[in-house]
Amino acid sequence: MGSVEGGCCPPMDLFRSEPMQLVQIIIPIESAHLTVSYLGELGLLQFKDLNAEKSPFQRTYAAQIKRCGEMARKLRFFREQMTKAGFTPSATPLTQAKIDLDGLEIKLGELEAELIEINGNSDKLQRAYNELVEYKLVLHKAGEFFHLAHNDATAQQREIEASHGDESSITSPLLDQEMSIDPSKQVKLGFVSGLVPREKSMAFERILFRATRGNVFLKQAVVSEPVTDPVSGEKVDKNVFVVFYSGERAKNKILKICDAFGANRYPFADDLGTQAQTVTEVSGRLSELKTTIDVGLVQRDNLLKTISNQFEQWNLLVRKEKSTYHTLNMFSVDVTKKCLVAEGWCPLFATTQLQDVLQRASFDSNSQVGAILQVLHTKESPPTYFRTNKFTTAFQEIVDAYGVAKYQEANPGLYTVVTFPFLFAVMFGDWGHGICLLLATLFFIVKEKKLSSQKLGDITEMTFGGRYVILMMSLFSIYTGLIYNEFFSVPFELFGPSAYACRDLSCKDSTTIGLIKVRRTYPFGVDPEWHGSRSELPFLNSLKMKMSILLGVAQMNLGIVLSFCNAKFFSNSVNVWFQFIPQLIFLNSLFGYLSVLIIVKWVTGSKADLYHVMIYMFLSPTDDLGENQLFDGQKTLQIVLLLLALVAVPWMLLPKPFILKKQHQERHQGQSYQPLHRNEDSLEVEVHHDSHGHEEFEFSEVFVHQLIHTIEFVLGAVSNTASYLRLWALSLAHSELSSVFYEKVLLLAWGYNNVIILIIGIIVFVCATVGVLLVMETLSAFLHALRLHWVEFQNKFYEGDGYKFYPFSFALLGDEEE
Amino acid sequence: MGFLFTTLIFIAVGVLASLLVRICCNKGPSANLFHLTLVITATVCCWMMWAIVYLAQMNPLIVPILSEE
Numbered sequence: 102m103g104s105v106e107g108g109c110c111p112p113m114d115l116f117r118s119e120p121m122q123l124v125q126i127i128i129p130i131e132s133a134h135l136t137v138s139y140l141g142e143l144g145l146l147q148f149k150d151l152n153a154e155k156s157p158f159q160r161t162y163a164a165q166i167k168r169c170g171e172m173a174r175k176l177r178f179f180r181e182q183m184t185k186a187g188f189t190p191s192a193t194p195l196t197q198a199k200i201d202l203d204g205l206e207i208k209l210g211e212l213e214a215e216l217i218e219i220n221g222n223s224d225k226l227q228r229a230y231n232e233l234v235e236y237k238l239v240l241h242k243a244g245e246f247f248h249l250a251h252n253d254a255t256a257q258q259r260e261i262e263a264s265h266g267d268e269s270s271i272t273s274p275l276l277d278q279e280m281s282i283d284p285s286k287q288v289k290l291g292f293v294s295g296l297v298p299r300e301k302s303m304a305f306e307r308i309l310f311r312a313t314r315g316n317v318f319l320k321q322a323v324v325s326e327p328v329t330d331p332v333s334g335e336k337v338d339k340n341v342f343v344v345f346y347s348g349e350r351a352k353n354k355i356l357k358i359c360d361a362f363g364a365n366r367y368p369f370a371d372d373l374g375t376q377a378q379t380v381t382e383v384s385g386r387l388s389e390l391k392t393t394i395d396v397g398l399v400q401r402d403n404l405l406k407t408i409s410n411q412f413e414q415w416n417l418l419v420r421k422e423k424s425t426y427h428t429l430n431m432f433s434v435d436v437t438k439k440c441l442v443a444e445g446w447c448p449l450f451a452t453t454q455l456q457d458v459l460q461r462a463s464f465d466s467n468s469q470v471g472a473i474l475q476v477l478h479t480k481e482s483p484p485t486y487f488r489t490n491k492f493t494t495a496f497q498e499i500v501d502a503y504g505v506a507k508y509q510e511a512n513p514g515l516y517t518v519v520t521f522p523f524l525f526a527v528m529f530g531d532w533g534h535g536i537c538l539l540l541a542t543l544f545f546i547v548k549e550k551k552l553s554s555q556k557l558g559d560i561t562e563m564t565f566g567g568r569y570v571i572l573m574m575s576l577f578s579i580y581t582g583l584i585y586n587e588f589f590s591v592p593f594e595l596f597g598p599s600a601y602a603c604r605d606l607s608c609k610d611s612t613t614i615g616l617i618k619v620r621r622t623y624p625f626g627v628d629p630e631w632h633g634s635r636s637e638l639p640f641l642n643s644l645k646m647k648m649s650i651l652l653g654v655a656q657m658n659l660g661i662v663l664s665f666c667n668a669k670f671f672s673n674s675v676n677v678w679f680q681f682i683p684q685l686i687f688l689n690s691l692f693g694y695l696s697v698l699i700i701v702k703w704v705t706g707s708k709a710d711l712y713h714v715m716i717y718m719f720l721s722p723t724d725d726l727g728e729n730q731l732f733d734g735q736k737t738l739q740i741v742l743l744l745l746a747l748v749a750v751p752w753m754l755l756p757k758p759f760i761l762k763k764q765h766q767e768r769h770q771g772q773s774y775q776p777l778h779r780n781e782d783s784l785e786v787e788v789h790h791d792s793h794g795h796e797e798f799e800f801s802e803v804f805v806h807q808l809i810h811t812i813e814f815v816l817g818a819v820s821n822t823a824s825y826l827r828l829w830a831l832s833l834a835h836s837e838l839s840s841v842f843y844e845k846v847l848l849l850a851w852g853y854n855n856v857i858i859l860i861i862g863i864i865v866f867v868c869a870t871v872g873v874l875l876v877m878e879t880l881s882a883f884l885h886a887l888r889l890h891w892v893e894f895q896n897k898f899y900e901g902d903g904y905k906f907y908p909f910s911f912a913l914l915g916d917e918e919e
Numbered sequence: 920m921g922f923l924f925t926t927l928i929f930i931a932v933g934v935l936a937s938l939l940v941r942i943c944c945n946k947g948p949s950a951n952l953f954h955l956t957l958v959i960t961a962t963v964c965c966w967m968m969w970a971i972v973y974l975a976q977m978n979p980l981i982v983p984i985l986s987e988e
Contacts, residue, residue: 113949
């Protein structure tokens with residue numbers, strides 16, 4: 102298991118996942134907890150759940166997990182309280198004396214009880230306070246009513262008295278006299294006062310009116326500021342009301358309605374003396390309560406402050422404990438009940454570290470017996486583990502997003518580090534845009550330390566995670582931009598003079614026949630003279646299309662070579678002879694040949710039509726090529742290549758299933774005759790073989806699988822090559838867009854000779870460049886590069902059916918629960 | 920500055936870069952091989968791109984025709 106040797110390459114970082122081993126650890130029960138927590142610190146062991154059939158409640162440490170859950174709940178409660186009170190848990194955990202779980206549990210319980218009590222008290226006090234505030238409002242407003250009413254009444258009285266003096270007045274009502282004179286007939290009116298929420302006040306009034314058939318008098322006054330409702334504790338706009346009624350029945354009805362509307366009632370004295378007395382009483386109690394509440398708040402704040410100092414530490418401890426017990430629950434208990442048996446995957450390089458940790462744990466826990474570590478042999482496929490650093494992680498994630506590599510299979514992530522940004526840059530070639538991208542990503546890289554500790558938004562987070570991918574992308578874009586000779590679509594003569602010049606001094610035919618090549622080819626990149634010329638597009642189209650094919654064929658060949666590395670590594674000679682070689686032949690006899698033709702055509706300057714050559718290579722291979730001949734013996738070569746491609750198809754399809762069948766039969770016979778001689782070596786050998794050996798061998802299934810695989814490859818060779826043309830399309834789109842923005846916005850604005858128009862033009866240009874070219878084009882080029890890697894490159898060799906190594910580690914705990 | 924000469928420059932840059940990487944971050948044989956692979960891949964990619972563009976312009980079938988302005 103896990104032999105590093107073999108394969109075509111010496112061990113290389115990131116090329117193959119770490120060799121893993123399945124280990125069994127037997128831990129004495131008294132040191133189990135410490136051992137597991139030390140292993141969590143180490144974080145290089147992925148435990149297997151040995152109790153998968155047991156429910157969470159049946160497991161050994163269910164009670165402890167419950168305790169931890171309870172403590173976590175308390176901590177969450179503290180966090181809530183702290184955020185409410187505006188405290189943030191101090192980021193730097195105080196390194197206090199180690200607290201054990203039991204101590205912490207008691208402490209948390211005490212703190213919680215204290216906090217709840219304080220909160221309860223302060224809630225009660227607050228409620229009383231709010232009630233008093235409301236009461237005071239009622240006293241104030243209702244006092245105003247009564248005062249006004251009283252004034253009115255006396256004014257009326259006076260008027261009446263005055264009118265009495267003036268008997269001759271005919272207009273004075275007759276009844277007035279009687280009413281004012283006969284006090285015994287006055288009805289004794291009761292009243293209820295209180296506060297009602299403003300939005301309900303209309304309905305309240307209506308219902309009151311209906312319920313009492315209009316025999317009430319309601320007076321409301323708006324309270325200008327929102328009042329804190331004692332029951333809900335929320336700020337609500339309210340009205341003070343006074344309802345006058347007569348009779349006990351009306352009173353009951355009114356009280357019920359008040360309750361239904363959430364209108365708080367407050368007693369109000371009739372006469373002015375008592376009123377004044379109540380007002381002073383209420384004010385006194387208010388200030389008293391205020392101080393009490395303040396004292397309570399200070400007390401609570403102090404408590405929360407002490408909690409916040411240690412909160413992070415406690416939180417971490419509880420989380421660690423919880424995960425430790427979760428892990429312990431995965432262990433099976435030995436029959437003697439004195440040991441726990443753990444199984445897990447760990448990378449081969451970690452064996453000594455693991456042993457050290459086990460030793461340290463058994464020493465620290467004063468255990469008489471040390472833990473025993475032994476390596477198990479298994480047929481199971483180990484998890485895939487790449488040791489990535491901050492630079493390679495993002496690239497590996499690009500690959501993992503498609504599928505996690507099979508254990509020890511060649512990792513496309515290795516080449517992705519370069520080819521992904523390169524293909525991106527082919528589509529995004531503009532060194533001005535490249536520099537913008539570079540500056541943006543340098544900002545992230547310089548602020549890396551600061552940004553990695555804080556929480557970012559979704560999109561920023563993603564950009565930040567891929568900062569090194571973007572760095573590579575921008576560097577390659579600058580390079581390809583120089584090759585395309587585009588700086589915000591403007592060419593520069595950076596590498597010497599243009600190779601083209603006018604035919605004669607008058608330059609008459611430069612717009613009809615064109616320039617003439619007078620010097621050596623422009624040494625680096627596209628000649629600046631092409632820019633803006635009428636033949637620019639035909640030239641660039643032809644160049645970029647051919648470049649896409651050449652790059653695509655090169656990358657697909659790399660993919661096929663990697664499949665060879667895989668076959669060699671897993672010592673699968675069948676795949677070498679009946680998959681790798683025919684695939685290589687097939688692809689190169691068609692598209693490799695096309696690439697050669699392209700290059701030959703460029704080098705010789707021949708006018709041959711390559712479409713014609715390729716099409717008639719299939720339709721009539723024996724025909725004379727005529728003017729399309731590029732070199733001698735081309736016809737013979739084409740026939741040979743065509744035959745090779747035709748042979749390669751059945752070569753891919755037929756032999757492999759039959760050979761697999763034969764191999765299976767041989768192995769099967771061997772097994773049936775000597776089942777007792779299987780020792781560990783033979784087991785190990787078997788692991789390296791295909792997994793077909795263990796199951797029933799279904800020939801038809803294998804054959805169909807191979808058929809699909811062959812068809813996929815043959816059709817894929819054509820469609821994948823065509824798919825690389827997206828490099829041409831996107832690069833064309835990018836350069837056209839940027840030249841449109843430059844010419845139609847910036848130059849147009851410049852032409853007006855007006856500062857304001859120029860400024861507007863610059864603003865529009867910058868917005869368009871940033872929004873369309875730097876953001877949207879980056880995204881689209883990114884996605885297309887992603888597709889070219891996932892589909893066109895990886896389908897040549899990558900299985901991607903592994904599963905990720907997920908070690909038990911305290912360091913990973915934080916991200917997962919937040 | 921012919922094709923071969925610039926190609927030689929590319930090779931020289933590639934060799935130089937791999938040496939630099941080897942000297943600057945020497946982190947054991949497997950990491951060194953990894954860095955070397957990256958440098959070689961990058962150099963080959965860049966060279967291919969340049970070579971394609973250079974070859975395409977060596978014997979032009981069409982020439983720039985200036986637009987009438």
